[in-house]
Amino acid sequence: MTAQPVLATFLKGFPSPHAFLESAETLLDYAFQPIVDAHSGDSYGYEALLRNVGQMGFQTPVEVFDFAEDAGVLVELECLLRKKAVTKFVSLPNRGKAKLFLNVDARLLETDGYLYEETGLLLDGVNLAASQIVLEVCEAGEIGDNGRLAEFTKLGRDLGFGFAIDDYGRGYSQLKSLYDIEPDILKIDRFFVQTINSDARKKLMVRTVVDVAHVLGMRVVAEGVETAQELATCKDIGCDLIQGYLVARPFQDLEEAEARYPVVSSAAKRPVLAPRDDMELVNREIKPLVPLQDRARMEEVLNLLRAGRANPFIPVINASGEPRGLIREKDIKTFVYMPFGRDLLLNPVMSNSLGAFTHRCPIANFNTPLDQLVEMVADEDDEAGGIIITRNGKYCGFLTTTSLLKISNEVRMRAAENQNPLTKMPGNASIIQYVQNDAQSPEVERSFCYLDFDNFKPFNDAYGFTVGDRALLLFSELLKRLATSEDVFAGHIGGDDFFIGARGRTTADMKNMIGDLQDAFRHQAESLYDPSDRLKGYIEAQDRHGVARKFPLLRCSAAILHLPVGLSVDRKDILGRQIASLKSEAKGCESGIAEATLGQLVSPSVL
Structure with a gap:
């Protein structure tokens, strides 16, 4: 150990880095803040927020991690805190399949293996699936190597972890970060959410981001929602998930957790002209295509394609039932028609790499207004062929572009007649x-x-x-x-x-x-x-x-x-x-x- 880390711990009042870690183990705790479905109010997940840092002599959680890096124990601290957060999370009553959102310090991207092996062992020990963990990368953070970031997310996604960009809009990378990370979830920074109901510019900017995110197959969290008016506006412009004091403040007492938060489900919703008629038309055309889990083997893919599917793609979901994308038949056939292509697909190495054939696809909630659905497939180069439809974030079917345009034409004709x-x-x-x-x-x-x-x-x-x-x-x-x-x-x-x-x-x-x-x-x-x-x-x-x-x-x-x-x-x-x-x-x-x-x-x- 170098003299610099020892000096850093001594100056802060800890006789050694080990003493710092022992103090963190004893004093630090996590509070959980619910992230809920914008329509039903059901708990979707909980963000783990570090607490009691003042008892160690720090002002903010960031200071704790800065100190750990200076003391040369950042990795050890992260492992310790992840264990503390996961252990507390599995004790949540009525947890169901809720997800745990863990913030990732950008400096850990320099760590070999990104702590995935350690995290995997931790999850195995408490019987928690990787699909129930969402790793948050702050969009405003200083990430020096985009290549490492892309590698971090790809490796984690192959292992089943979900990813979120936190505080989106606060930093400067913005659209580039969406391209590099391809997150499952986009969290809009609270600056854009506060007073959004009375700020036309914020509303326009957030609506644009939401539309882009949905086309790219992402779900959107509105952070920092504090009033019913902000909630109503965020729901109206298409945010899928809500987080903020209006729903619940962060809590350390697990008994405060609820399976559903009525303040969200009972909030005002924007009326839509003839919504029942439109929804009936849409629901009539949703095709309940049989999905595959992202852990399926390639042999299952080939069996489904051999069964003569009417649609040339297969939806892919994770262990929680959330859509991950589509497998296109044409991509598989490229291999099948190659010499030894079928053998290559069934090779254990290739067979376990379903993610290599999974393409992102537009995703929308079942009650998304028809005009928004049409906008999502307006691109002439629409290779996905439609939109994955979800209910409370879970896969429920597929709406083809052809069906959607047919519905749109029918609605327009009705409107013209009226x-x-x-x-x-x-x-x-x-x-x-x-x-x-x-x-x-x-x-x-x-x-x-x-x-x-x-x-x-x-x-x-x-x-x-x-x-x-x-x-x-x-x-x-x-x-x-x-x-x-x-x-x-x-x-x-x-x-x-x-x-x-x-x-x-x-x-x-x-x-x-x-x-x-x-x-x-x-x-x-x-x-x-x-x-x-x-x-x-x-x-x-x-x-x-x-x-x-x-x-x-x-x-x-x-x-x-x-x-x-x-x-x-x-x-x-x-x-x-x-x-x-x-x-x-x-x-x-x-x-x-x-x-x-x-x-x-x-x-x-x-x-």
């Missing part, structure tokens, strides 16, 4: 579907707004149907701009009647939005009048009874019905009666807006 022919906005069927879905989604505040023009008939009579259609188109464009927001839906009922639905907006927010819409329409509609009428501020025309009258310039009236959190309504007639009543009130109101909250108008017993 569009208003003039404004091209969603028509009555979509509006009814939206209202039915949203009225029965009590986890968030909702608003239904019925809009129609005041004095449209005399305007139409005076200026003709062509100018009348221009007024309708002008108003529809204003509504379409509102509907670009993810929490707003707009549709055209017919004639001069329109609809807006919104989620998560307060009554004040909704009234302000409609007031701004009225002002914009009133201002723009003035351009449709002759200068003389515009100057007078009214037109002279006959009413419905043929009596000549003065009619003010166009404006829109709005009836806004709010549904508070916790209220679910499955009777359309109640909604219809309340909106009709508000519509009449709005017509006679100076502001042109009438609003009410349904729970305050109707007894809950009749809903």
Whole structure:
């Protein structure tokens, strides 16, 4: 041992490196923080976080590892801590097939064998599969040799370990790190998650990363989720897993672990137009192709191909049932048709290397919106031939590109049939579907707004149907701009009647939005009048009874019905009666807006 490590330990108060390790063994502990499925709230895994470093005289866990390196015992410390984390993890109640996420110090990539042999023996001793361990490499870490990193991940993946890039977005390698590591899981740095619900730039950046990750066959963790609004946004943009104080703080007491975290499963979800219809179409086309485990032998691959599969690929899963990729028939046939190719495939060395034939494939959860599924296979060079579909992260089937495009065309045709022919906005069927879905989604505040023009008939009579259609188109464009927001839906009922639905907006927010819409329409509609009428501020025309009258310039009236959190309504007639009543009130109101909250108008017993 050199003088430098001895000096380092002495200066920190430890008489020797061995004393430092003994102290670490005695004092250090791990806390576990749950990582849960973004839709069900089921526990997917736990990240091991080092605790009690202050009792050894350190400020942060990083200081502990820095000190160990200076003392020449970094490898020994890592082995000691891995044993401590794994031993505690196997004692978790209701652990099931949850995964243990272990952070890897980048300096250990210089270690021969990367401690895989030591870790494997440790796992064998507690009867834990390598597939239940996810090794996290920090994207912001200083990794000097990308070749070592690629070798580290390839060797570990062959042994069954999973890999994650931690704190993605904090460092500078970014897309290159995805290419080098090919992680199973991508963890978005908490900087991008905090306030993502109100930061359009963060939302766009994270959505882009999520889309890329899914196409590359990765799952995405949103780190640092602390509010229900952040959770709802992360779910909406496609994050698969959630970690943060909203779910649970790190705990050292194992009794705090839960199999499911209701705060996630009950969180607000973005409504999707006709989701049941779309999901039924997708589920109908999912093919339950028989998968192979990544530990299967090549003889099993050949037997499946010999059985005459309708699809030229075989899904591959790990011991936990999670997809690893596809084996393509054409790759195997390349060997089969070679001289001695079959013998080569069945050779024990080749037969145990199924990973060499496994290709990454796009992966999506079974409830992923149809438009996102289509985007994942939009590439003309789509060699995977489709998307692996999962449920709670486990393989459940395969959706071919051909089937997906057929579904997409069918949905587009339905949408076109339902569009208003003039404004091209969603028509009555979509509006009814939206209202039915949203009225029965009590986890968030909702608003239904019925809009129609005041004095449209005399305007139409005076200026003709062509100018009348221009007024309708002008108003529809204003509504379409509102509907670009993810929490707003707009549709055209017919004639001069329109609809807006919104989620998560307060009554004040909704009234302000409609007031701004009225002002914009009133201002723009003035351009449709002759200068003389515009100057007078009214037109002279006959009413419905043929009596000549003065009619003010166009404006829109709005009836806004709010549904508070916790209220679910499955009777359309109640909604219809309340909106009709508000519509009449709005017509006679100076502001042109009438609003009410349904729970305050109707007894809950009749809903």
